[in-house]
Amino acid sequence: MNPMTAEGPPILRIRGLRKSFGDHVVLDGIDFDVWPSQVVVVIGPSGSGKSTFLRCCNALEQPEGGRIEICGRTLVDDGRMLGEAELNALRQDVGMVFQSFNLFPHLSALHNVTLGPRKLRGLARADAEARARALLDKVGLSHKADAMPASLSGGQKQRVAIARALAMEPRVMLFDEPTSALDPELVGEVLQVMKLLVSEGMTMVVVTHEMEFAREVADVVIVMDGGGIVESGPPATIFRNPTQERTRGFLQAVLMRA
Numbered sequence: 252m253n254p255m256t257a258e259g260p261p262i263l264r265i266r267g268l269r270k271s272f273g274d275h276v277v278l279d280g281i282d283f284d285v286w287p288s289q290v291v292v293v294i295g296p297s298g299s300g301k302s303t304f305l306r307c308c309n310a311l312e313q314p315e316g317g318r319i320e321i322c323g324r325t326l327v328d329d330g331r332m333l334g335e336a337e338l339n340a341l342r343q344d345v346g347m348v349f350q351s352f353n354l355f356p357h358l359s360a361l362h363n364v365t366l367g368p369r370k371l372r373g374l375a376r377a378d379a380e381a382r383a384r385a386l387l388d389k390v391g392l393s394h395k396a397d398a399m400p401a402s403l404s405g406g407q408k409q410r411v412a413i414a415r416a417l418a419m420e421p422r423v424m425l426f427d428e429p430t431s432a433l434d435p436e437l438v439g440e441v442l443q444v445m446k447l448l449v450s451e452g453m454t455m456v457v458v459t460h461e462m463e464f465a466r467e468v469a470d471v472v473i474v475m476d477g478g479g480i481v482e483s484g485p486p487a488t489i490f491r492n493p494t495q496e497r498t499r500g501f502l503q504a505v506l507m508r509a
């Protein structure tokens with residue numbers, strides 16, 4: 252979507268984001284906007300700070316500098332983070348899907364999806380279950396509602412994890428290498444669900460090495476290296492005409508592996 256025509260504040264506005272672990276600077280002044288219905292794909296070598304960046308956007312990490320606004324509300328400003336209650340409210344706007352699924356192993360697929368809405372939103376059990384069943388249906392898993400995570404394939408687990416994130420009705424979905432832990436034959440079913448969300452206008456930030464997916468659905472591709480954004484632009488430009496040597500090097504390495 253064209254940012255110039257987007258209404259309202261950006262879903263995410265990030266300015267000068269800095270994060271270190273000890274004396275290791277991991278994010279070194281990130282500036283970044285995500286507009287409603289935009290799909291942003293983040294690529295870059297291992298260790299470049301992609302996961303840390305997503306985790307900051309969900310307040311799983313506390314940055315020491317810079318600012319993050321979510322839908323016009325300030326999550327963190329120069330190291331000052333919201334209090335726990337406000338943080339939990341704001342977090343509900345930001346859905347997160349992890350490489351390793353992170354399902355609750357002792358809960359069925361259905362209960363994984365109902366837990367958040369029941370605990371954090373106070374939804375009645377029947378309402379939460381009705382919504383969870385609709386979401387499991389959407390990700391193609393209505394027949395697995397009662398299944399325990401251990402009995403599901405990786406692709407099925409990840410689709411439950413997507414349904415679980417959607418159950419909080421987030422304003423933006425963050426995906427951290429959602430298909431990297433999957434056997435190759437299971438990647439497609441997860442990407443298909445993600446494409447469905449794109450077609451519905453979901454705002455998404457996706458860290459992935461699935462270049463075909465990026466080409467197909469990204470509005471913007473961002474290349475990270477060494478804790479900074481090396482370059483960004485539409486996929487056609489980044490993949491065909493990157494201006495930065497570091498982008499060329501990274502793309503070459505990924506394509507050689509494919």
Ligand code: ADP
Binds near residue numbers: 272295296300302303
């Ligand atoms: P990417 O997702 O691009 O591979 P990460 O954000 O996971 O990169 O990591 C960026 C850097 O930060 C790496 O050097 C990593 O070792 C370091 N790092 C990430 N998390 C932690 C942590 N909790 N403690 C210390 N160092 C970390």
Ligand code: MG
Binds near residue numbers: 301302427428
């Ligand atoms: Mg990572």
